Amino acid sequence: MDHTPFIIGSYAAAAVILGWCALAPVLRMRKIRGEINEQMRRESARKG
Amino acid sequence: MSRVKKAFHQFGSPPWLFRFAGILSPILWVACLGLTAWGLYWGVFLAPADYLQGESVRIMYIHVPAAWMSMMIYALMALFGFIALVWHIRATEILAMASAPIGAAFTLIALISGSLWGRPTWGTYWVWDARLTSELVLLFLYLGVMGLYNAFDEPRKGARAAALLAIVGVVNLPIIHFSVKWWNTLHQPASISVVGGSSSIDSSMLWPLLIMAVATKLYYGANLLTRTRVRLVEENRNKRWVRDWIEGKKG
Amino acid sequence: MSGQVFLPLLKRDLLLAFRRRSEVLQPLIFLLVVVSLFPIGVGPGPQILARIAVGVIWIAALLATVLSLDSLFRSDFEDGSLEQLVISGHPLALVALAKVLAHWLVAGLPLVLLSPLLAVWMNLGEGGLMVLVISLALGTPILSLLGAIGSALTVSLRGGGQLLSLLVFPLYVPILIMATSAVTSATDGLPYLGQLGLIAAGLVAALTLAPWAIAAALKLSLE
Numbered sequence: 414m415d416h417t418p419f420i421i422g423s424y425a426a427a428a429v430i431l432g433w434c435a436l437a438p439v440l441r442m443r444k445i446r447g448e449i450n451e452q453m454r455r456e457s458a459r460k461g
Numbered sequence: 462m463s464r465v466k467k468a469f470h471q472f473g474s475p476p477w478l479f480r481f482a483g484i485l486s487p488i489l490w491v492a493c494l495g496l497t498a499w500g501l502y503w504g505v506f507l508a509p510a511d512y513l514q515g516e517s518v519r520i521m522y523i524h525v526p527a528a529w530m531s532m533m534i535y536a537l538m539a540l541f542g543f544i545a546l547v548w549h550i551r552a553t554e555i556l557a558m559a560s561a562p563i564g565a566a567f568t569l570i571a572l573i574s575g576s577l578w579g580r581p582t583w584g585t586y587w588v589w590d591a592r593l594t595s596e597l598v599l600l601f602l603y604l605g606v607m608g609l610y611n612a613f614d615e616p617r618k619g620a621r622a623a624a625l626l627a628i629v630g631v632v633n634l635p636i637i638h639f640s641v642k643w644w645n646t647l648h649q650p651a652s653i654s655v656v657g658g659s660s661s662i663d664s665s666m667l668w669p670l671l672i673m674a675v676a677t678k679l680y681y682g683a684n685l686l687t688r689t690r691v692r693l694v695e696e697n698r699n700k701r702w703v704r705d706w707i708e709g710k711k712g
Numbered sequence: 713m714s715g716q717v718f719l720p721l722l723k724r725d726l727l728l729a730f731r732r733r734s735e736v737l738q739p740l741i742f743l744l745v746v747v748s749l750f751p752i753g754v755g756p757g758p759q760i761l762a763r764i765a766v767g768v769i770w771i772a773a774l775l776a777t778v779l780s781l782d783s784l785f786r787s788d789f790e791d792g793s794l795e796q797l798v799i800s801g802h803p804l805a806l807v808a809l810a811k812v813l814a815h816w817l818v819a820g821l822p823l824v825l826l827s828p829l830l831a832v833w834m835n836l837g838e839g840g841l842m843v844l845v846i847s848l849a850l851g852t853p854i855l856s857l858l859g860a861i862g863s864a865l866t867v868s869l870r871g872g873g874q875l876l877s878l879l880v881f882p883l884y885v886p887i888l889i890m891a892t893s894a895v896t897s898a899t900d901g902l903p904y905l906g907q908l909g910l911i912a913a914g915l916v917a918a919l920t921l922a923p924w925a926i927a928a929a930l931k932l933s934l935e
Contacts, residue, residue: 414581416515416516416517416581417516419517419520419577419578419580419581420505420516420517420519420520422573422577423520423523423524423573423574423577423578424501424523426570426573426574426577427523427527427570427573427574430566430569430570430573431566431570431680434562434563434566434684435680435683435684435687437562438684438687438688438690438691439687441691442690442691442694445691445694445695445698446694446707446710448698449694449698449703449704449707450707450711452698453704453707546928598882598885599882601878601881601882602882604878605875605878605879605882608875608878608879609865609866609875609879612866612869612871612872612875613868613869618932618935621932622865622929622932622933625865625925625928625929625932626861626862626865626879628925629861629883629925630882630883632921633882633883633886636886636914637882637883637885637886639886640885640886640889640890641885641886641889643889644889644893647893
């Protein structure tokens with residue numbers, strides 16, 4: 414039996430899972446930054 | 462104030478921890494990627510195939526470090542949780558909860574790679590051997606901690622509840638491992654674990670394995686610090702230091 | 713002060729359980745229904761049933777226990793009496809122990825008493841019956857103790873019940889392994905005292921450690 418697809422499958426699964434695990438906080442940080450920017454804009458608009 | 466005490470207190474200060482994590486994590490990422498490239502190149506292209514298992518032994522360089530990390534992270538998560546509950550240090554609450562998804566990810570990788578390793582070696586995609594069964598139970602433990610944390614409306618309360626659960630889990634973990642291992646010998650007396658762990662590993666395979674072991678630890682550190690930064694910003698979004706940092710980022 | 717809370721609390725909980733008889737009976741009926749589904753689903757062949765008997769009975773016991781655990785603290789939480797107990801100054805670990813004992817008397821002990829019936833249904837070999845009863849008698853208190861930790865952690869949550877199962881089932885794995893092994897060994901004529909001994913040791917450990925964890929979890933949930 415050719416072992417290659419199983420090896421590639423394992424490595425690919427690891428890459429996808431760890432890649433997503435690494436990416437998720439980055440995306441979340443961007444979202445939060447956007448939210449805080451929005452909030453600051455609204456606050457300065459209210460003041461000004 | 463003694464230096465140790467001072468260092469301890471600094472970690473408890475959110476802006477300090479935020480900056481520290483921001484400086485350290487890129488370094489860890491670079492080191493992790495470098496070691497991973499080196500380790501995998503060595504393991505996939507340079508190291509020999511196994512006498513018994515053939516090429517599929519190369520899955521070991523993913524499966525074994527992942528399994529090691531799945532257990533190490535659970536222990537660390539419980540340790541952070543213990544410190545958080547006993548000494549009420551907010552930073553360790555964050556570290557504990559941020560560790561959970563990373564640990565779960567490694568557990569999942571160990572399960573998938575173990576399953577794929579089993580197919581060419583043993584003929585089936587799933588074997589109820591001691592290692593895989595333990596990893597499955599460990600995954601459920603992780604999902605329980607994450608589920609409990611997310612079920613609370615108040616994140617701080619959820620973190621403390623999940624921390625307590627993690628501690629209860631870590632006390633039970635050796636018992637679970639022992640009983641699963643024992644159960645496995647009862648029902649499959651002649652089986653060798655999918656990893657082939659009892660046989661001594663040749664040094665040509667050992668080195669890439671150890672490199673990957675270190676690489677995964679660096680991944681954990683880097684990812685943990687990144688997630689910690691996100692959480693710190695989320696919790697302190699009305700604070701001055703966060704606003705200043707956001708302003709700085711805009712320019 | 714400490715001794716004075718245990719017995720009154722135990723009596724109160726037993727009285728409350730008696731008043732809510734139908735609610736208390738439901739997990740037991742569930743147990744009977746689940747076990748009786750197996751011959752229907754798997755086929756009535758006596759050999760198959762005998763082979764899976766221990767596992768089926770014990771797993772049904774786990775499921776029934778988890779069902780009954782959700783109500784362990786919930787009604788007290790909802791009417792505020794749990795909060796009263798926590799701030800009353802009584803040693804909370806003792807309070808926890810009393811409530812768990814009441815729970816076991818009402819939910820676990822009937823299970824032990826029903827097990828001979830289940831053993832007959834599942835065609836469990838004669839040698840195994842006594843060990844089954846002992847394994848349940850020793851094991852169900854552990855299920856109650858560990859489950860109460862999960863119950864205390866989820867009592868303040870709205871959908872707590874389903875999460876509770878996920879939380880406690882991994883912790884139940886060692887008990888399941890040891891108990892089923894003991895009974896299987898007994899039916900096969902092999903030694904089983906080691907496994908029973910380990911379950912007993914587990915019970916002692918749970919009795920000593922779980923009440924503290926339950927107390928801590930209750931305090932957390934009530935913050």
